[in-house]
Amino acid sequence: MSIADAGGPGSLPSQTNVAPALAAAFETLRVRQEGAVLFAEIAAPPMNLLGPPLVRDLVSLIQQAETDESLKVLVFRSADPDYFIPHVDVTKIKEYREEAAKLVGEPSIGLLFRHLSASRLVSIAQIEGRVRAAGSEFVLACDMRFAARGSAIFSQPEPAFGLVPGGGGAQHLVRLMGRARALEVMLSAQDYDAELAERYGWINRALPASALGDFVKSLAHRIAKFPASGLIAVKKRANAIALAPVEDFRRDSDLFGKGSSKPEPQRRFADALKRGFQTRAGEMDLARLLGELDDN
Amino acid sequence: MSIADAGGPGSLPSQTNVAPALAAAFETLRVRQEGAVLFAEIAAPPMNLLGPPLVRDLVSLIQQAETDESLKVLVFRSADPDYFIPHVDVTKIKEYREEAAKLVGEPSIGLLFRHLSASRLVSIAQIEGRVRAAGSEFVLACDMRFAARGSAIFSQPEPAFGLVPGGGGAQHLVRLMGRARALEVMLSAQDYDAELAERYGWINRALPASALGDFVKSLAHRIAKFPASGLIAVKKRANAIALAPVEDFRRDSDLFGKGSSKPEPQRRFADALKRGFQTRAGEMDLARLLGELDDN
Amino acid sequence: MSIADAGGPGSLPSQTNVAPALAAAFETLRVRQEGAVLFAEIAAPPMNLLGPPLVRDLVSLIQQAETDESLKVLVFRSADPDYFIPHVDVTKIKEYREEAAKLVGEPSIGLLFRHLSASRLVSIAQIEGRVRAAGSEFVLACDMRFAARGSAIFSQPEPAFGLVPGGGGAQHLVRLMGRARALEVMLSAQDYDAELAERYGWINRALPASALGDFVKSLAHRIAKFPASGLIAVKKRANAIALAPVEDFRRDSDLFGKGSSKPEPQRRFADALKRGFQTRAGEMDLARLLGELDDN
Numbered sequence: 001m002s003i004a005d006a007g008g009p010g011s012l013p014s015q016t017n018v019a020p021a022l023a024a025a026f027e028t029l030r031v032r033q034e035g036a037v038l039f040a041e042i043a044a045p046p047m048n049l050l051g052p053p054l055v056r057d058l059v060s061l062i063q064q065a066e067t068d069e070s071l072k073v074l075v076f077r078s079a080d081p082d083y084f085i086p087h088v089d090v091t092k093i094k095e096y097r098e099e100a101a102k103l104v105g106e107p108s109i110g111l112l113f114r115h116l117s118a119s120r121l122v123s124i125a126q127i128e129g130r131v132r133a134a135g136s137e138f139v140l141a142c143d144m145r146f147a148a149r150g151s152a153i154f155s156q157p158e159p160a161f162g163l164v165p166g167g168g169g170a171q172h173l174v175r176l177m178g179r180a181r182a183l184e185v186m187l188s189a190q191d192y193d194a195e196l197a198e199r200y201g202w203i204n205r206a207l208p209a210s211a212l213g214d215f216v217k218s219l220a221h222r223i224a225k226f227p228a229s230g231l232i233a234v235k236k237r238a239n240a241i242a243l244a245p246v247e248d249f250r251r252d253s254d255l256f257g258k259g260s261s262k263p264e265p266q267r268r269f270a271d272a273l274k275r276g277f278q279t280r281a282g283e284m285d286l287a288r289l290l291g292e293l294d295d296n
Numbered sequence: 297m298s299i300a301d302a303g304g305p306g307s308l309p310s311q312t313n314v315a316p317a318l319a320a321a322f323e324t325l326r327v328r329q330e331g332a333v334l335f336a337e338i339a340a341p342p343m344n345l346l347g348p349p350l351v352r353d354l355v356s357l358i359q360q361a362e363t364d365e366s367l368k369v370l371v372f373r374s375a376d377p378d379y380f381i382p383h384v385d386v387t388k389i390k391e392y393r394e395e396a397a398k399l400v401g402e403p404s405i406g407l408l409f410r411h412l413s414a415s416r417l418v419s420i421a422q423i424e425g426r427v428r429a430a431g432s433e434f435v436l437a438c439d440m441r442f443a444a445r446g447s448a449i450f451s452q453p454e455p456a457f458g459l460v461p462g463g464g465g466a467q468h469l470v471r472l473m474g475r476a477r478a479l480e481v482m483l484s485a486q487d488y489d490a491e492l493a494e495r496y497g498w499i500n501r502a503l504p505a506s507a508l509g510d511f512v513k514s515l516a517h518r519i520a521k522f523p524a525s526g527l528i529a530v531k532k533r534a535n536a537i538a539l540a541p542v543e544d545f546r547r548d549s550d551l552f553g554k555g556s557s558k559p560e561p562q563r564r565f566a567d568a569l570k571r572g573f574q575t576r577a578g579e580m581d582l583a584r585l586l587g588e589l590d591d592n
Numbered sequence: 593m594s595i596a597d598a599g600g601p602g603s604l605p606s607q608t609n610v611a612p613a614l615a616a617a618f619e620t621l622r623v624r625q626e627g628a629v630l631f632a633e634i635a636a637p638p639m640n641l642l643g644p645p646l647v648r649d650l651v652s653l654i655q656q657a658e659t660d661e662s663l664k665v666l667v668f669r670s671a672d673p674d675y676f677i678p679h680v681d682v683t684k685i686k687e688y689r690e691e692a693a694k695l696v697g698e699p700s701i702g703l704l705f706r707h708l709s710a711s712r713l714v715s716i717a718q719i720e721g722r723v724r725a726a727g728s729e730f731v732l733a734c735d736m737r738f739a740a741r742g743s744a745i746f747s748q749p750e751p752a753f754g755l756v757p758g759g760g761g762a763q764h765l766v767r768l769m770g771r772a773r774a775l776e777v778m779l780s781a782q783d784y785d786a787e788l789a790e791r792y793g794w795i796n797r798a799l800p801a802s803a804l805g806d807f808v809k810s811l812a813h814r815i816a817k818f819p820a821s822g823l824i825a826v827k828k829r830a831n832a833i834a835l836a837p838v839e840d841f842r843r844d845s846d847l848f849g850k851g852s853s854k855p856e857p858q859r860r861f862a863d864a865l866k867r868g869f870q871t872r873a874g875e876m877d878l879a880r881l882l883g884e885l886d887d888n
Contacts, residue, residue, distance in 0.1 A: 122779060144776045159530050162523030170533045176770040177497075178472040179538035184440045184500050186530050187418060187519050198791075199494075201769075204776050223779050225887040227754030227856050233847060234751050234778050237762045241836075242771035244537075255529060264523050295521040455826050458819030466829045473793075474768040475834035480736045480796050482826050483714060483815050495790075540833075551825060560819050591817040 026057040030079065036072040036224035037217075038065055043079035047280045050134045051089035055099035055109065062112075063103060065121055072224045072231060075216060076142065077126040081151065084127050085135030086283055090269050093260055108253035109134060110167040113141035117243050120232045122223055126216040127152045127194075128209065132286060137167035139203075140176075143235065146216055147194040148209035154197045157189030158256070160290040161268045166256020171244035176201040191287040268293055322353040326375065332368040332520035333513075334361055339375035343576050346430045347385035351395040351405065358408075359399060361417055368520045368527060371512060372438065373422040377447065380423050381431030382579055386565050389556055404549035405430060406463040409437035413539050416528045418519055422512040423448045423490075424505065428582060433463035435499075436472075439531065442512055443490040444505035450493045453485035454552070456586040457564045462552020467540035472497040487583040564589055618649040622671065628664040628816035629809075630657055635671035639872050642726045643681035647691040647701065654704075655695060658711055664816045664823060667808060668734065669718040673743065676719050677727030678875055682861050685852055700845035701726060702759040705733035709835050712824045714815055718808040719744045719786075720801065724878060729759030731795075732768075735827065738808055739786040740801035746789045749781030750848070752882040753860045758848020763836035768793040783879040860885055 028044035040061055044054045065071050078084040088096060088109070097107035104111040116123055125145040131138070132155035139145045147154075156169045164170060165186065173182040177200045185192065185200070194206035207215055223231065259265055269277070271294050276282020282289060324340035336357055340350045361367050374380040384392060384405070393403035400407040412419055421441040427434070428451035435441045443450075452465045460466060461482065469478035473496045481488065481496070490502035503511055519527065555561055565573070567590050572578020578585060620636035632653055636646045657663050670676040680688060680701070689699035696703040708715055717731040719739035724747035731737045739746075748761045756762060757778065765774040769792045777784065777792070786798035799807055815823065851857055861869070863886050868874020874881060 122775075140772075142772075143779070144772050159522050159526035162526040164526065164529045164533055170530065171537065172771075174534050174537045176772070179468075179534050180436075180438075180440050180472070180500050181497070182538075183418075183531065183534055184515075186534075187439075187522070187527055188515055189522065190518075201773070204772050219776075219780055222781075222883055225883065225885070226751050226779070226781065227860070227887075229851075229856065230751035230754040230756065231779055233756045233851075234762065235775065237756055237844065237847075238766050238771050238775055238778075241763065241766040241840075242774075248536075252533065255533075259525075259529075264525065268523070291518055291521065293521070295523075455818050455822035458822040460822065460825045460829055466826065467833065470830050470833040475764075475830050476734075476736050476768070476796050477793070478834075479714075479827065479830055480811075482830075483735075483818070483823055484811055485814075485818065544832075548829065551829075555821075555825075560821065564819070587814055587817065589817070591819075 026061065028054045028057045029061055031061065033071070035221065036070060037075060037220045038071050038073070039075045039077070041077050041079045042085065045080070047083045047278075047283070048078060048080050048085050049089045049278065050085050050087065050096060050109070050138070051092050052095045052099050054085075055096045055112070056102075059099060059103040059112065062116060062119065066119055072122060072228055073220045074121050074123045075126060075220050076123065076139075077216075078129055080129060082129045082280065082284070084129045084131045084152070085138055086130050087133030087135055089278070090260070091278075093257070097257065106250070107257075108250060110137070110249040110253040111246065113137055113167050114243070114246065114249045117141045117143070118239055120228070120235070122231055122235070124216055124220055126212060127203070128212070129153070130155075130283065130286075132156070133158060133165065133169070134167045136202075137165060137169045137172070140172035141168060144219075145203045146212060147197060147203045147206050148212045149194045149206045151209050152194040152197070152203075152206070154192040154194075154202055155190065155286065156186050157286070157290055159187050160189035160293065161260075161272075162262075162264045163259045164252055164255045166253050166260075168244065168249050168252060170252060171248055173202070175242055175244070189287065189290045322357065324350045325353045325357055327357065329367070331517065332366060333371060333516045334367050334369070335371045335373070337373050337375045338381065341376070343379045343574075343579070344374060344376050344381050345385045345574065346381050346383065346392065346405070346434070347388050348391045348395050350381075351392045351408070352398075355395060355399040355408065358412060358415065362415055368418060368524055369516045370417050370419045371422060371516050372419065372435075373512075374425055376425060378425045378576065378580070380421075380425045380427045380448070381434055382426050383429035383431055385574070386556070387574075389553070393553065402546070403553075404546060406433070406545040406549040407542065409433055409463050410539070410542065410545045413437045413439070414535055416524070416531070418527055418531070420512055420516055422508060423499070424508070425449070426451075426579065426582075428452070429454060429461065429465070430463045432498075433461060433465045433468070436468035437464060441499045442508060443493060443499045443502050444508045445490045445502045447505050448490040448493070448502070450488040450490075450498055451486065451582065452482050453582070453586055455483050456485035456589065457556075457568075458558075458560045459555045460548055460551045462549050462556075464540065464545050464548060466548060467544055469498070471538055471540070485583065485586045618653065620646045620649045621653055623653065625663070627813065628662060629667060629812045630663050630665070631667045631669070633669050633671045634677065637672070639675045639870075639875070640670060640672050640677050641681045641870065642677050642679065642688065642701070642730070643684050644687045644691050646677075647688045647704070648694075651691060651695040651704065654708060654711065657713055664714060664820055665812045666713050666715045667718060667812050668715065668731075669808075670721055672721060674721045674872065674876070676721045676723045676744070677730055678722050678878075679725030679727055681870070682852070683870075685849070689849065698842070699849075700758075700842060702729070702841040702845040703838065705729055705759050706835070706838065706841045709733045709735070710831055712820070712827070714823055714827070716808055716812055718804060719795070720804070721745070722747075722875065722878075724748070725750060725757065725761070726759045728794075729757060729761045729764070732764035733760060737795045738804060739789060739795045739798050740804045741786045741798045743801050744786040744789070744795075744798070746784040746786075746794055747782065747878065748778050749878070749882055751779050752781035752885065753852075753857045753864075754854075755851045755857050756844055756847045758845050758852075760836065760841050760844060762844060763840055765794070767834055767836070781879065781882045
């Protein structure tokens with residue numbers, strides 16, 4: 001089966017080049033190639049939690065796309081209008097981290113995400129719905145991110161559980177929006193809409209939901225027309241300035257990994273799960289849920 | 297006397313936890329504790345100049361609050377609607393610096409302010425009125441800052457006297473708003489309103505004056521519900537990225553301290569004082585006053 | 593001939609101090625001194641390309657202005673309402689680079705621009721018309737930049753030719769607007785208007801075209817009234833934080849210089865020239881032209 005066929009309802013065979021090297025079917029991704037652009041739609045019901053299957057598929061997608069010389073640009077979007085990636089599955093931390101290790105040699109999604117930032121491929125996140133915690137960190141790892149007004153919601157709420165962001169959130173947010181706004185975002189564990197996320201520099205731009213898809217598609221194809229050598233060289237120069245060192249990603253990853261098994265975060269995870277955490281309904285207004293967690 | 301009683305008209309005994317460790321009365325601060333949040337209102341008439349009494353009280357407040365395990369968040373606001381902190385008392389530079397040395401071991405308010413940024417406590421500035429020079433540097437040292445539209449005014453005007461900001465202003469502004477805007481702000485010695493301060497990243501957000509107090513109170517209490525361990529860990533990670541090293545604060549502090557006793561700054565201080573500098577009326581439009589200083 | 597006389601129609605002898613040290617006439621610059629402010633208007637018909645004559649004049653201007661103790665502030669503007677500086681003359685890369693070497697000892701306009709940023713002089717760009725590629729890099733090297741709404745257009749499009757920006761564009765843009773927006777700007781090779789350039793931090797502020805000239809003039813004269821010692825000291829402190837090291841400018845310059853002679857960029861330059869590149873008409877909508885370049 002080709003990558004063109006691996007997709008769901010969104011695939012457009014007439015515009016599609018078959019990429020034999022990208023022939024794997026994915027459990028949680030619908031992929032479609034148009035020229036040098038690969039569109040990957042996240043479809044991991046019921047709410048696109050970043051658990052072992054989605055991490056396994058992201059590893060596989062990145063590995064295959066990087067070795068496919070016909071590809072220059074990766075676009076990520078969601079099949080679920082309410083959830084892009086809400087966060088990791090907190091009941092399977094050990095398992096999803098082991099999936100990440102298959103690409104980066106260490107059980108760390110922070111290092112997996114950093115691998116994407118350092119990749120020769122240009123990555124663009126087209127955001128509708130909620131990106132919180134590792135979801136925020138995934139889009140922060142993409143080279144660019146554009147979000148739908150009235151739909152996209154952003155949060156980096158690990159401190160509500162007594163934890164630091166483990167996937168590079170602090171590294172990106174502090175560099176993008178400065179110390180004060182990054183501390184506000186993380187320490188408040190609040191939800192931010194697309195407009196405020198744009199003002200804070202969390203995303204490149206907030207766009208009308210009706211225009212977002214065409215904007216991203218057009219941008220992706222434009223970039224894909226330019227020589228690969230220049231794209232790669234510019235990414236290298238930008239990363240040398242603004243992509244945090246591996247050691248910092250590893251340190252955050254370790255702090256989250258070790259911290260998450262301690263009594264206080266475990267107690268708060270359990271309390272949250274009782275209140276609807278990791279359910280579609282319960283996370284529509286996660287900020288409120290987090291504010292109601294028992295603080296004793 | 298308890299900290300609850302040390303406050304002025306704003307104290308609300310019914311919501312207040314008495315904190316025996318914070319029992320000192322302050323000459324220039326009205327403090328009130330609500331749960332894990334300590335509200336400190338600056339009340340140093342006639343205009344909240346940062347002179348020896350206010351520095352002494354800030355040192356004392358920070359020392360006591362840091363050792364009080366019941367506290368997580370400090371909120372600073374002003375009892376004076378026109379002045380939050382206008383700047384240091386330029387007639388008492390040696391004296392206020394010596395007060396700072398009692399906490400940080402060196403006569404430098406830059407190092408005092410940096411101590412606050414590095415503290416385990418989360419600090420929030422609720423800004424109405426003027427924050428200029430060291431006033432700006434104090435709110436920049438807070439972890440977050442929110443300002444009232446139509447009321448708050450910002451300035452970092454030391455170059456008008458031939459000096460660099462001595463309390464970390466350059467360190468924070470360049471990192472928050474980039475080289476060009478930080479140079480504009482400092483070299484122009486102009487006043488900036490809350491909207492422009494927000495666009496430049498000087499503050500987290502500008503809010504309607506009527507909404508500011510409730511917003512900050514709600515944010516402070518929300519953060520205070522989260523585990524201390526996470527708040528501390530996130531601050532550490534953010535500071536490792538974006539808080540300038542001690543040596544840079546010390547260097548700026550030395551440049552200001554040595555520079556301020558030289559003939560040109562002394563002459564310009566004297567000229568400014570004759571024109572109303574360090575008076576409530578004279579500093580309502582300080583930007584104009586600075587533009588009129590004799591440039592010979 | 594004095595610098596006052598070297599100017600064109602914009603010179604105002606009645607307000608002008610003659611500066612004997614700045615006596616050179618320029619081929620592509622009209623200069624006028626008002627007190628401690630030197631206004632330099634770029635007038636290099638037909639479209640202000642950065643070729644050998646303009647680089648030679650900029651070298652000469654900077655050299656002379658730096659040694660003239662009566663000057664504190666340099667203001668750059670354009671005599672052409674459509675073009676400030678569009679980019680380098682790609683048919684004379686070797687030649688213009690050799691002009692830069694006369695000031696900085698190495699054939700690199702990146703190092704020339706960095707010299708301006710590190711100069712004791714405060715530089716302000718007043719931008720109407722197009723600043724693309726090296727034009728963008730020139731205004732990024734100025735200490736501040738203000739642009740006319742509805743007129744100014746920004747672009748950093750070297751990747752459309754398979755190249756990295758050679759004059760420090762990546763160094764400045766990544767630090768000013770963060771990794772994601774800088775990558776978008778460079779990899780898309782798109783045009784950005786003044787409003788979006790302001791939101792992204794590319795410029796200090798977008799102003800109504802009718803107000804821009806007075807705003808910049810007033811700001812320049814205000815800064816020029818302040819003691820030189822403070823201006824210099826503040827620039828030094830800001831540069832220590834946010835001006836990229838010489839090695840990084842040199843590296844970008846080398847990547848551009850060596851890259852530009854390779855087959856793929858040469859082929860794309862040739863294709864672009866056939867389509868109107870380096871002509872007034874052809875570059876009114878350069879973004880479209882770049883998107884139409886043959887990608888084989």
